[in-house]
Amino acid sequence: MDLTTVIAAERRELADLLDGLPDEQWDAPTLCAGWRVREVAAHMSMGFRYSFPKVAAELVRAGGSLHRMTDRLARRDAAASPRQLAGFLRDNAHHPWTPPVGGLASALGHDVVHGLDITVALGHDRRVPEDRLRVLLDHVTARSARFFGADLAGIQLRATDLDWSFGTGTPLTGTGADLLLVAFGRKLPAGRLHGEPQDRFVAC
Template structure:
């Protein structure tokens, strides 16, 4: 099996498993805040499915509406589309498109796998759910996560003076005072998220912990 085939198999499995989890959420959870600032759970799922729902011309049109600012476009479409679909429809989009070949232009299939995993964690961590990403999938995403990678630079997290060290996988990132946690939690830190209290350890853990 080729590397691309392996990655696409992981992507399909991740989407199916996460769609199953979404099917089990009570209605109130869909309205709850996620780790993405200003986005409800339903808004995050809408964003996760944008690659299936928007053709290239539609994407370009939305970018024009946002005056060429990707972050503005993502925010506008997530909030709008999150309200336009029911929770069952949003989960159904992940089920129906588990094997969809979407990936960001110029990227490999590590990118959509990371996209699905990170935004899935934005939901499960915010809701306090016991959810562990399969380690083989997480390892693929972490291997593509270096201080100079475009994905790390995109999020712009201030990771100066800290060394992130996973307690469950062989993964470290950066140098300085050690901050420990599960590898999937450290991935969220690298992506600029503030985590609930108690998920990280170390004298600098408060830098990456939500205050409320």
């Protein structure tokens, strides 16, 4: 699989989805705590719009905290119009940006997971293509889950719509996309997960 082509397709599809959102949904909450749709959309294109020296300078301003830096930039850049925010993704579909670790698979994960942060919260029925999900699910490890704040100790994630599982212990079932969100530390709306551990992963 050519991940650069897959990433470009994901960005274009998300840009089209964003272009189709009614105005009021741009201010709706997402699975990213404290961020509306517009903050998530702004964050998704941060790597395209800020050079490494600018990122370094912003990181210094944030006292070395990556979280504070990304939050401030997302809130500031969310002032762009919905058309601009969608355009940042579409116009940079083939941008070579990748996160500091993980290469192209992590870049795909960044786009897919933040796209799900928006669509799941909005109740949108977009389905991430299975080939993209499998790339990301195959990269889930105990270490990556801990990095994203997901406590999966004693739990087996078991997908209901494809042949995939991770871990050992009490089963937690859901779609592959929903379990990917769990592995990325997200809390989901009630009713999407099943199994004894589900309450640990449901948004209040």
